[in-house]
Amino acid sequence: MRIGLLHSTIREDEKLLIESARKQNTGIDIVDVRRQVFNVETWHKKYDCLLVRCISATVGIHASMFFEHLGLPVVSPLQVMTICENKFLTSLKLRNNGVPTVPFALAFSENEAIEAVNQLGGYPVVLKPVSGSWGRLLAKINDQDALEAVIEQKHVLGSPTHKAIYIQKYINKNGRDIRVTTVGNRVVCAIYRDAHHWITNTARGARASVCEVDKTLEQTSLAASQAVGGGVLGIDMFETDDGYIVNEVNHTPEFKNVQRTTGVNVAKAIIDYCHEVAHHD
Known part of the structure; x- marks a missing residue:
């Protein structure tokens, strides 16, 4: 049994995984994705399973894509990573499967964002980027003035991810x-x-x-x-x-x-x- 541990940085979490694998006499290769060429014609390393631990979700998703194309099992699978990387898609999947989740809505303009807040029951609400981690770029919005200011900032920043205004009801x-x-x-x-x-x-x-x-x-x-x-x-x-x-x-x-x-x-x-x-x- 040999695991390929895909990473971009070895944090304490990855050290714990490496230590555990070695204690279990499981072969584990530490694969820095920044030092690899992902070419189906030239890739020759053999693994029984790939464990994706990349910090960047984009990097992790593409690495998972590559190894699944080669027919290798990946933890976590591409489909799972793709869903969880997008907070809006995650919310949709949870709701469609009857899992209790925070009420949410999506809008692409200021007027519709204001209407979305009304549909969610009013202020306060939470604005989040559809993709992100560690609690970054979250905003608790207490009134319409704050909502308009944050949306203006999103539009000025210009990143495609900021075009989608993902809104959740604030839960105390x-x-x-x-x-x-x-x-x-x-x-x-x-x-x-x-x-x-x-x-x-x-x-x-x-x-x-x-x-x-x-x-x-x-x-x-x-x-x-x-x-x-x-x-x-x-x-x-x-x-x-x-x-x-x-x-x-x-x-x-x-x-x-x-x-x-x-x-x-x-x-x-x-x-x-x-x-x-x-x-x-």
């Missing part, structure tokens, strides 16, 4: 959310992320603590995983009076804080899953 989560880590068809563990700021992301300083996984949390997490196609996922949840609702699903989740906080060996679970995927194919 009382200073915390839940990050659930799923691997294959099981919930591995979960943490609370507490912060004084409305953005509760450990990359931005949120404090992590153990979250006990009850039956409803497990069922909601697995339903979200199945809605986007499974694999190795980080699912962000809010607690509401009506139960758990899914905020986002991440296709290449960082897990060092999860593993450190819970004591659960997430890296081993991922390597075990690579074995399952390789043997299944």
